[in-house]
Amino acid sequence: MSKNKSNQLSGYQSKRNFEKTTEPIGRPQIEHKKPIFVVQRHAASHLHFDFRLESQGVLKSWALPKGLPENTGDRRLAIATEDHPLEYASFSGTIPAGNYGAGTVEIYDEGYYLNLKPHALERDIRNGEITIELHGSILQDRYALIKTDYEPNSWIMIKMKKEKS
Ligand code: MN
Numbered sequence: 821m822s823k824n825k826s827n828q829l830s831g832y833q834s835k836r837n838f839e840k841t842t843e844p845i846g847r848p849q850i851e852h853k854k855p856i857f858v859v860q861r862h863a864a865s866h867l868h869f870d871f872r873l874e875s876q877g878v879l880k881s882w883a884l885p886k887g888l889p890e891n892t893g894d895r896r897l898a899i900a901t902e903d904h905p906l907e908y909a910s911f912s913g914t915i916p917a918g919n920y921g922a923g924t925v926e927i928y929d930e931g932y933y934l935n936l937k938p939h940a941l942e943r944d945i946r947n948g949e950i951t952i953e954l955h956g957s958i959l960q961d962r963y964a965l966i967k968t969d970y971e972p973n974s975w976i977m978i979k980m981k982k983e984k985s
Pocket of ligand 1: 862864870883
């Protein structure tokens with residue numbers, strides 16, 4: 821592990837007051853042998869879903885204003901947000917009014933993912949193109965996340981054709 825996790829989480833930590841929210845502060849965690857994913861339903865000022873993938877000791881995160889793509893070929897906007905601590909994968913609860921992300925967070929699905937490209941996810945993120953296969957309770961499909969030029973942080977999540985590997 822080359823990066824300092826507390827630096828990597830400074831964006832996350834600076835937005836939150838941990839005396840007011842029960843969200844995890846982000847203590848160092850052991851990485852999972854099989855990197856995890858989580859999808860959280862977040863009833864904030866605007867209902868959305870948060871999609872998170874473990875990479876290098878943190879959760880790379882995107883907000884999905886219209887949820888996940890449901891059918892093969894469907895595309896949904898995915899807005900890259902700040903890295904979240906690994907512990908966030910098990911967070912559910914209500915973030916009190918007046919705090920960042922105020923509203924209720926529920927875990928929609930969780931599990932592990934396979935990176936379908938033969939290199940580190942971090943590199944795919946830098947290159948703006950991720951292809952993954954989710955192994956959750958609900959989600960069992962392949963998705964691509966592609967960075968767009970429309971706006972900084974704007975990505976598109978696409979549901980891919982199911983293939984037997
Ligand atoms: Mn959110």
